Amino acid sequence: MFKIRSLVTALALTSSISVASAWEALPTxxxxxxxxxxxxxxxxxxxxxxxxxxxxxxxxxxxxxxxxxxxxxxxxxxxxxxxxxxxxxxxxxxxxxxxxxxxxxxxxxxxxxxxxxxxxxxxxxxxxxxxxxxxxxxxxxxxxxxxxxxxxxxxxxxxxxxxxxxxxxxxRTLITPNSPYDRYVSGEKSALSAQQVHGMEKVAELGCTNCHSGPAFNGPGMFQKFPVIPNGYWEAQHHFSKDKGLAEVSKNPADEHLFKVPTLRNIALTAPYFHNGSVKTLDQAVTLMAKLQLGKDLSKQEVADIVAFLNGLTGEFPRQKMPTLPGTSGSTFNN
Missing domain, CATH: 1.10.760.10 (Cytochrome c-like domain)
Known part of the structure; x- marks a missing residue:
């Protein structure tokens, strides 16, 4: 428990702590x-x-x-x-x-x-x-x-x-660099569309990068409470608070509903969303994050712009050559 507690105290826990966030390309x-x-x-x-x-x-x-x-x-x-x-x-x-x-x-x-x-x-x-x-x-x-x-x-x-x-x-070899976003921040200004740039600007304006900071958009090892703002309607729909998060491990009530800030890299490919996978689409995930974490109601256009930007975080996947596994000659481990 001490190991977990020391991690928590050493890392930022709430969105009220601003994390300096420059737009950074992902290391290779x-x-x-x-x-x-x-x-x-x-x-x-x-x-x-x-x-x-x-x-x-x-x-x-x-x-x-x-x-x-x-x-x-x-x-x-x-x-x-x-x-x-x-x-x-x-x-x-x-x-x-x-x-x-x-x-x-x-x-x-x-x-x-x-x-x-x-x-x-x-x-x-x-x-x-x-x-x-x-x-x-x-x-x-x-x-x-x-x-x-x-x-x-x-x-x-x-x-x-x-x-x-x-x-x-x-x-450690599973890295996806050279997304449209990476190329954009490296100087290729045509790599993102105008809509994606609008979404990028909106992400910064809203404060999303207070938590989703750094080149991997996952913060410096942060834990964040989710949801920050209680909402009975969305809780009834998605049961977000059923999972106690870090408190399940630390057994400390102060850690309830704290979760590791996940990466936004390749997020367009990883539906459904959130710790319990209860949100099926990226646009709904964006809408709920703004509402439950920031207290913001986004317009359809703002959601569309942010989703467009998030699609620009899909990187290049290194080709995977599937391994040949050693066989179990003449025997099996299973009944």
């Missing part, structure tokens, strides 16, 4: 931590593990099941589906550009991509493995994993730590 590379430098061997192994459903108890769910790198980096479901058709209470956030998140998960309970990679595998609803010892035993029993682990980490290196480091290394 993400820095790696000192204890997990990115290497081609790690990335190759991480991509294999990321797409391997045998990291789940039923052999049916992989990281890519909920965070699809052939789409917008999530699953376009209201809430993610795990083993045996179970569903949780939150929408899967996009994996694209997750390297630029200061914290991971909607409630920010993981401080790094390495920490994040460890969680879903043993979550009973998500991938359903009993524990990481069981996961490691399974990986060691797959003969074809020995060589890629050895190339990435050395001999006899299959472990929870190396598996999660490899997945994180792969995820």
């Amino acid at each position: 590379h993400a820095e790696s931590p000192a204890d997990n430098p990115t290497t081609p061997a790690k990335v190759e192994l991480g991509q294999m593990l990321y797409h391997d459903p045998r990291l789940s108890s039923t052999g049916t769910v992989s990281c890519s099941s909920c965070h699809n790198t052939m789409l917008g980096g999530e699953d376009n479901r209201a809430v993610a589906m795990g083993v045996n058709g179970q569903t949780g209470g939150r929408s899967a956030p996009t994996v694209w550009n997750s390297a630029f998140n200061k914290v991971q998960f909607w409630d920010g309970r993981a401080a790094s991509l390495e920490d994040q990679a460890a969680g879903p595998v043993t979550n009973p609803i998500e991938m359903g493995m009993k524990n990481w010892d069981e996961v490691v035993a399974r990986l060691k029993s797959i003969e074809g994993y020995k060589e890629p682990f050895e190339q990435a980490f050395g001999k006899d290196s299959i472990s929870k730590e190396t598996a999660t480091k490899a997945i994180a290394a792969y995820e």
Whole structure:
């Protein structure tokens, strides 16, 4: 709990705190931590593990099941589906550009991509493995994993730590630069339409960038209360407040309804919206954010302009060559 509390106190919590926001292009590379430098061997192994459903108890769910790198980096479901058709209470956030998140998960309970990679595998609803010892035993029993682990980490290196480091290394390559917005702020003034520029100006005028700041439009690791302004009608429609957010982890009532500020990058591809996936369209999401966070009623034209700008945040997706996974010769893990 102290780790989470220290994160909260160190980061901005409300929109009343103005975050200096220059219009910045997205970097093309993400820095790696000192204890997990990115290497081609790690990335190759991480991509294999990321797409391997045998990291789940039923052999049916992989990281890519909920965070699809052939789409917008999530699953376009209201809430993610795990083993045996179970569903949780939150929408899967996009994996694209997750390297630029200061914290991971909607409630920010993981401080790094390495920490994040460890969680879903043993979550009973998500991938359903009993524990990481069981996961490691399974990986060691797959003969074809020995060589890629050895190339990435050395001999006899299959472990929870190396598996999660490899997945994180792969995820740090999932960056989508060179969107129309990026080209515009880099000097190509024809990259955005006049309507998109109007929307960009409106986003700044309204104060959206107080939270959605920086090159990834996700703030400096901020948590934000949602909704800020109670509204009985919209609560009845979408049940936003049913989820206690950070308080679900910290158990501190002061943290109720605090959520990590999500990226706006590629948001046009990641419907439905919000932590519970209850809003189906981007124009409705914009309307509700203005109403519930800023107390503003936007005109149809203002909404259309902002949506046009948000479409300009769709970047170029690096081509993904799907990995060939090592087989389980003559046997299966499942009944």
